[in-house]
Amino acid sequence: MRVWHEDDDFWRTMAPYLFAKRRWEDAPTEIDGLLQLADISPPSGVLDLCCGLGRHALELARRGFRVTAVDRNAEYLAQARTQAEKEGLEVEFVQEDMRRFRRSSAFHLALNLYTSFGYFEDPQEDRQVAQNLYASLKPGGNLVMEMMGREVLTRIFRDRDWQPTDDGGFLLEERQPSSDWTWMNNRWILVKKGEVKEFNISHRIYGGADLARVLLESGFQKVMLFGDLQGSPYDHKAKRLTALAFK
Ligand SMILES: C[S@@+](CC[C@H](N)C(=O)[O-])C[C@H]1O[C@@H](n2cnc3c(N)ncnc32)[C@H](O)[C@@H]1O
Structure with missing residues (x-):
């Protein structure tokens, strides 16, 4: 059986919930925040690594950035491309694995958003992704990463949650951390129209210091941590682990 992050059925089934309307509505504010953090303006080149349906890539293109959007999922890329064409936006879409995508010194800004890091059991593969991001930036370029952090x-933490979905179903999430809290095992059970689908999703959980270390060891000169894309501190009220790294 395929590991969850390479399972197209998982991404197809979960797309309406992962990318619900409010997630799309959040994207412009997230972009406002991260552009300010990275202090960048159009028409600079931006890489959106693990772009999904293009929430951020499309918004950046609307604002005049030259965007390259990379994802392994062909269906997501096709949907994003259709939307770009509808709006007359020029975005370069690339189907590639984050462990392999690397374009030497090509971008002013690289993004990896909404917990798109930490998927691989072998930590060396995460490091490979960080090294690829570093290599793909121009000297002086910035990386913005945003994910669920261990401290948050x-x-x-709740070991289980039931939430109703917008389409009349229910999503049950069960969570079990590893004993050292570096890895999270999740069971997602979707119940919709009498049908039940279950997925086991597991990923590494980075604390602030862990993430900073991986980025520094991948070549970045400096890493600043924030509690969201608006630049709030990574303190006891932080919502997300957000890193701004400098090449
Ligand atoms: C949680 S979604 C985030 C999508 C997008 N960044 C957003 O904020 O809407 C994670 C994305 O990573 C992609 N992905 C998963 N494994 C990948 C891999 N090995 N290489 C490239 N993309 C991958 C998935 O297809 C999915 O689109």
């Missing part, structure tokens, strides 16, 4: 997760 331990503060808000």
Whole structure:
């Protein structure tokens, strides 16, 4: 059986919930915040690594950036491309694995957003992704990463949640951290129209210091941590682990 992050059925089934309307509505504000953090303006070149349906890539293109959007999922890329064409936006879409995509010194800004890092059991593969991001930036370029951080997760942790979905179903999430809290095992059970689908999703959980270390060891000169894309501190009220790294 395929590992969850290479399972197209998982991404197809979960797309309406992962990318619900409010997630799309959040994207412009997230872009406002990260552009300010990275202090960048159009028409600079931006890489959106693990772009999904293109929430951020499309918004950046609307604002005049030259965007390259990379994802392994062909269906997501096709949907994003259709939307770009509808709006007359020029975006370069590339189907590639984050462990392999690397374009030497090509971008002013690289993005990896909404917990798109930490998927691989072998930590060396995460390091490969960080090294690729570093190599793909121009000297002086910035990386913005945003994910669920260990410090936040331990503060808000619930071992299970039931939520109704917009389409009349229910999503049950069960969570089990590894004993050292570096890895999270999740069971997602979707119940819709009498049908039940279950997925096991597991990924590495980075604390602030862990993420900074991986980025520094991948070549970045300096790493600043924030609690969201608006630049709030990574403190006891932080919502997300956000890193701004400087090449
Ligand atoms: C949680 S989604 C985030 C999407 C997007 N960044 C957003 O904020 O809407 C994670 C994305 O990573 C992609 N992905 C998963 N494994 C990947 C890999 N090995 N290489 C490239 N993309 C991958 C998935 O297809 C999915 O689109």
